[in-house]
Amino acid sequence: MAWLEASAFAEWIRTSAVGYPVAITLHSIGMSIMVGLVFVVSLRLVGFFERMPFASLERMLALAGAGFIINFLSGAAIFTSQATFYVANGPFLLKFAAVLTGALLAGYIRPILRREAGGWADSASIPGMIRGLAIVSIALWCVAITTGRFTAYL
Secondary structure: OHHHHOOHHHHHHHHOOOHHHHHHHHHHHHHHHHHHHHHHHHHHHHOOOOOOOOHHHHHHHHHHHHHHHHHHHHHHHHHHHOHHHHOOOHHHHHHHHHHHHHHHHHHHHHHHHHHHHHHOOOHHHOOHHHHHHHHHHHHHHHHHHHHHHHHOOO
C-alpha cells in the first residue's frame, strides 16, 4: 500500500488545497444520496411511509446506485492519501465490510422489487424475508456511517 500512498495522485489529495476537501465533500454527497435513499426504501419495506407506492422503490435504489458510484470514487481517492493507515484500521475495515455487504444487499433486493413489488397490495403483503433484509440493511448502513466517523478518530 505504500506505493499507492506515494503516488502523485495520493500526494495531490493529501497536500493540495482542493484535493482532500473536494474528495470528502463528494463522499458526503454520495453518502447522503445512497444511504438516504436506501433508508427510505428499507423503512418502506419495514412498514413506514404507507402512501409511498412500492413501484417507486426500485427506481430509488437505481438512484442510490449513482450515490454509491460517487462514494466509491471519492472514497478511493481518500483511501490513496493514507492507504497504509486504512488497511490496518479496525473501524475502517468494519466500515468497508458493512458498505460492501449493504451494497450487495441493495443489489439483491432491487430485482426482487422490480419483479414482485407490483403485486404487494399493502405493507402486510411484503414477504417476511424482505422485511428482515430491510432491517439488516438499516443496521449495516448505521454501522457503516458510525465506523466511518470512528476511522478518523480511533
